[in-house]
Structure formats: structure tokens, C-alpha cells
Amino acid sequence: MSMRVTRGVPLAGETTLAIGGPAAVFVELQDLADFGEFVALAEALPGAPTVLGAGSNVLVSDAGCSSPVLRMHTEGVRFSGEAADGRVLVEVQAGHSLHDLVDTVVGHGLAGMEMLVGIPGTVGATPVQNVGAYGQEISDTLIEVTAWDWALGRRVTLDAAACGLGHRTSVFKGSGRWTLLTLVFALRKDELSAPLTYRQVAERLDVPVGSRVPPAEAARAVLDVRRGKGMVLGCSAADRRTVGSVFFSPELTPAQARWLHGEGAPVNHFPDGSARVSASWLTRRAGFVLGGRLAEGVRVSYLHHTLVADEGASAAGFTEAVDVVVRRVLECTGIRLAPEIDFVGDWPQRLRPAS
Ligand SMILES: Cc1cc2nc3c(=O)[nH]c(=O)nc-3n(C[C@H](O)[C@H](O)[C@H](O)COP(=O)(O)OP(=O)(O)OC[C@H]3O[C@@H](n4cnc5c(N)ncnc54)[C@H](O)[C@@H]3O)c2cc1C
Structure with missing residues (x-):
């Protein structure tokens, strides 16, 4: 029996920001064989279930979550054969750590994921925002996923095209329709x-x-470069309550790209043809200083222009800080930042920033 059900678990303990109220029903799944049991439980309860991996890209509301929350702990990597083009197929359980997967495949002499080292979180969450860094994205290697489709009430297989992977987005982002179970790369x-x-x-x-x-x-x-920017969990005690980038790197118009290039901004070009600048560069340009306070318990990281939480942080304070940054960056640059993080739980409409 590998499924554990508890009630009233504070979700703060399940997220890297350590913010968030309780889950009415919190289910931890170790073995995919028990997923059917979770489906039966969730269908008997009100509200669409929410899935959590390592909680490294979410802000959970202070009110918590009245619908069931599933925490995926399912782990395992299987070298499952060879693709027609000779590439090695690797099947991975959704709850497996991405960093550990990169370590394993690099150790087996396989290339294609090496730049994703050090990104926190589970493999099951990677297609949600087509995780990427340093020129590589999950879309470069993902072949297919199996998922529970809550709309159809059955398990489905989606190939990479059906996942709609784009720049930090996919059909899964903000949807809640699918729970990803296994992935093949x-x-x-x-x-x-x-x-x-x-x-x-x-x-x-x-x-x-x-x-x-x-x-x-x-x-x-x-990994060295990421550590220097505080983009590896645990590399800085002071900035340990982080979600990495809080905002998407905004897509630039050609005129904005030219202007920012002239300002010395690192304008990056992505596989979808978009030109983007990091939200952290814009945050610095808007005058925010490292370590500067933004709201109760929320400040700019000491290492990198992103938001981190301290003692006294709440979801309400974090959204206030998000709004402060969005407003000032818009005033200073004319560019509107949008949050990359997912908002989980029961949110009063007035607190949830527009994404
Ligand atoms: C220090 C730091 C650095 C980071 N650097 C990067 C980076 O370089 N590039 C990048 O892209 N991201 C980065 N991130 C963001 C984050 O690591 C990724 O988004 C990661 O994929 C989130 O994984 P998770 O398991 O923590 O997901 P969670 O935060 O638990 O969930 C994120 C979203 O995915 C959904 N989800 C999770 N598991 C499943 C599942 N099995 N099925 C369906 N939906 C699911 C959740 O419901 C939620 O909407 C960083 C975060 C931190 C804290």
C-alpha cells in the first residue's frame, strides 16, 4: 500500500517558497499502481484535483486548497529501447527528480539534457512549462507522455506534438485536465x-x-553558473525560499529588441523564433536592488534579481511584491512582465495577479 492520505496538511511544507495554507485532503503517491485508487478518491470529493511535484514553481494561497492535492513521489528510470533514428529511449516516472535524471543519463554517455542540470523539481512537471535553460528545452527530447485525462476519465498517451510545447508553455500549463504519469525521452x-x-x-x-x-x-x-546566481536549491541559506524566476522572459517586439540590445541587455533568441530578455535584467533596469524589500517577508534575492521569501512571508505579501515589480518595470521600460509561477489553491480574486 503506497498511497498515504492525510487531512489538513500545511502546503507550505511542500513548496520551495514555504508559503501556503492547508490541503483539505493531501495524497502522497509512491507507486503508480495505486493511481486508480487516487482517481476513485478524487472523484468522490468536490473540486478538481491539483498535482504537486516538488512545489518549486508554485505559489499556494494562504487559504490553502479545498480540493484534493496529489503529491507525486513515483520514481524510476528505464532504458526502454531505441528510436528509429538510433536515439536511446528513456522512460521516466513523473515523480522522479529532474536533476537526478540528468545525472543518470549523462553518466550513461547520453546527450540532450545536460544543460537542464540543477533545475529543481520532478520530471512530470517538466512539460508543463517546457522547462528549459542554457539553450536546451524539454521539447528537444520529449517523445510522449502518458497521463490521466480527467475530462475523458481514462489514461491517454500524448505524443510531443499533442503536448503543444512552446516557450515555457504547453497544453498542460494552467489546465488541470491531465495528470502526467510517465514520460519518454x-x-x-x-x-x-x-x-x-x-x-x-x-x-x-x-x-x-x-x-x-x-x-x-x-x-x-x-551547475557552477547556476550556483553563482542562486538558481540551484540550497546553494544559498539566505535565499533558500525561492521559485527561481517568478516571471516569464517577455517576448520583445523588434523595436524593443533593438532598444534593449543598445542598452546592453542580453537579448536571447529562442527556438520558436521569439526574442526575449530575462525578467531579472528588466527588474534590475527598473531600479530594484539586490536584497531590497518588496513587501512583508518578500525581497529581491541577494544573488539575482528575482523574488525570495523570508520570515513573515505570505501568499498575499508575495502577490503584492509581484504587483510592485510588474508596475515599476512597466513604468520604466514599457514592458509588462507576466508571472511564470502557477497559482495553486483557493484564491480570493482580488489577490491573484493577472498572468
Ligand atoms: C532555484 C530554481 C531554479 C529554477 N530554474 C528553472 C530553469 O532554469 N528553467 C525552468 O524552466 N524552470 C526553472 N525553475 C522552475 C521549476 O523548477 C520548474 O518549473 C519545475 O519543472 C517545477 O517542477 P516541480 O516538480 O517542482 O513542479 P511544481 O512546482 O510542484 O508544479 C508546477 C506545475 O506543474 C504541475 N504539475 C506538477 N507535476 C505534475 C504532473 N505530474 N502532472 C501534471 N501537472 C503537474 C503543477 O500542478 C503546477 O501547475 C526553477 C525553480 C527554482 C526554485
């Missing part, structure tokens, strides 16, 4: 990584941008 047997497209990573290895290096070396360099 195709990885290259390759002694060399993808080309290093980010200057900081290339500089760390003392090679020109565009170079390819062994995947393990690329992963080590990315």
Missing part, C-alpha cells in the same frame, strides 16, 4: 554536448561560444 549516444550557446557557460570552460564539450563537462559548468 530520446537521447543521443554522443561524446559531445549540444553547442554551448551561453557566454557565461562557455567562459567557465574557457572555450568559444558554440563549442561542444563532453556532456558531463557542460553539466558541471552549467
